[in-house]
Amino acid sequence: MFALLSAGCLFILQRLQPVFFIVAIGALTYQVWIVQRRPSASRTPGMKAVLAVSVVLNVLMIGGWVVLSIRYR
Numbered sequence: 001m002f003a004l005l006s007a008g009c010l011f012i013l014q015r016l017q018p019v020f021f022i023v024a025i026g027a028l029t030y031q032v033w034i035v036q037r038r039p040s041a042s043r044t045p046g047m048k049a050v051l052a053v054s055v056v057l058n059v060l061m062i063g064g065w066v067v068l069s070i071r072y073r
Contacts, residue, residue, distance in 0.1 A: 021065065028058045 035043060035051050 017065065017069070021062065024058055024061065028055065 031051055031054055035047060038047075
């Protein structure tokens with residue numbers, strides 16, 4: 001029973017991958033836009049660090065998604 005439920009969830013999540021991808025790109029674009037909109041004097045190092053970590057994590061996640069989708073296709 002548990003295996004059937006797990007397989008069903010996996011199937012649904014695979015179908016939703018493009019939605020997750022679009023949401024991740026949209027969130028990253030919004031973060032960059034918010035930081036760019038602020039005057040350069042008010043962009044703190046912490047704000048820049050959070051944005052940089054967010055960009056790196058998004059790139060790693062998207063790269064992993066692409067590699068896994070190619071690997072298991």
